Amino acid sequence: MSLNQSMECEKITGGIKISNIQDLDLAQTLDCGQSFRWSEQPDGSFKGIAYNKSVTVRLSGTDLYIENSSKEDYEQIWKKYFDLELDYAKIKEEISKIHPILKEAAGYASGIRILQQEPYEALCTFIISQNNNIKRIKGIVQRLCESFGEKLGENEYAFPTAERMAELSVEELAPLRAGFRNRYLIDAAQKVAGGEVNLELCRTADYETARRELMKITGVGVKVADCTLLFGMHRIEAFPLDVWMKRAMATLFPEMKPQDFGEYAGIAQQYIFHYSRMHPEIFK
Numbered sequence: 001m002s003l004n005q006s007m008e009c010e011k012i013t014g015g016i017k018i019s020n021i022q023d024l025d026l027a028q029t030l031d032c033g034q035s036f037r038w039s040e041q042p043d044g045s046f047k048g049i050a051y052n053k054s055v056t057v058r059l060s061g062t063d064l065y066i067e068n069s070s071k072e073d074y075e076q077i078w079k080k081y082f083d084l085e086l087d088y089a090k091i092k093e094e095i096s097k098i099h100p101i102l103k104e105a106a107g108y109a110s111g112i113r114i115l116q117q118e119p120y121e122a123l124c125t126f127i128i129s130q131n132n133n134i135k136r137i138k139g140i141v142q143r144l145c146e147s148f149g150e151k152l153g154e155n156e157y158a159f160p161t162a163e164r165m166a167e168l169s170v171e172e173l174a175p176l177r178a179g180f181r182n183r184y185l186i187d188a189a190q191k192v193a194g195g196e197v198n199l200e201l202c203r204t205a206d207y208e209t210a211r212r213e214l215m216k217i218t219g220v221g222v223k224v225a226d227c228t229l230l231f232g233m234h235r236i237e238a239f240p241l242d243v244w245m246k247r248a249m250a251t252l253f254p255e256m257k258p259q260d261f262g263e264y265a266g267i268a269q270q271y272i273f274h275y276s277r278m279h280p281e282i283f284k
Helices: 026-030 071-081 088-095 100-108 120-126 134-148 162-166 171-177 180-193 199-204 209-213 222-233 243-252 258-278
Strands: 008-014 015-019 039-042 044-052 055-062 063-067 151-153
Touching: 015 071, 015 134, 026 039, 026 044, 026 055, 039 071, 039 243, 055 151, 063 071, 063 243, 088 100, 088 162, 088 258, 100 258, 120 134, 120 180, 120 199, 120 222, 171 180, 199 209, 209 222, 243 258
Parallel strands: none
Antiparallel strands: 008 015, 015 063, 039 044, 044 055, 055 063
């Protein structure tokens, strides 16, 4: 898929401005269950931490402002994190041909982009997401970072590394109030830190191999593996199926399977997920 080459980044007081941003809605992208470390501010901006950087982002028209960031961070982190080079307009045009309801969903959720998160963080947050809701997930993730992550600033903490978490016991995670998921988090940390699970392999291996690699971890099934691959490795062929998506597929696409959505299935999945969440009357 062709890349968006028309963006320009410039240094401004307090941060940077990226001009000519298309097909990005911060609320749809940052508050849709992809990442759990962003919070909307009263002025509509979003404050969050990714790759050990604490920033505030806001959109004004087609200009994206990132406070506390440099042009170097933009090139190395934020351009990829927000998937800004991928031409989502072209993708929407292409996948809209698959099904009329998908065309409607893509139009409704047209500002969603797939975040490219740090793989280990994505793995842990989607382990935490099992049988959970977004508010509780955010609370658990925040407590995990405050307890074991590197301090970045006042009340700001990095996501803890696999090496740091591998030193912990299940009992030490009890204050997180993550319940049965604590055991899975420790197992994930130990297997990633010890090299038994190779996250870099998951970026490039064939899809089934990558999924099996992640499923070596206790408590990681197909859904958590697919979420990790989609949101942590940008494997946009992934099509995670949680309760919402299974209901959506059964109701809106009863004759279709995930593979029917093609090479951009993960992007289609996010359009369908957001559309379904915002239209609960569909399921009555």
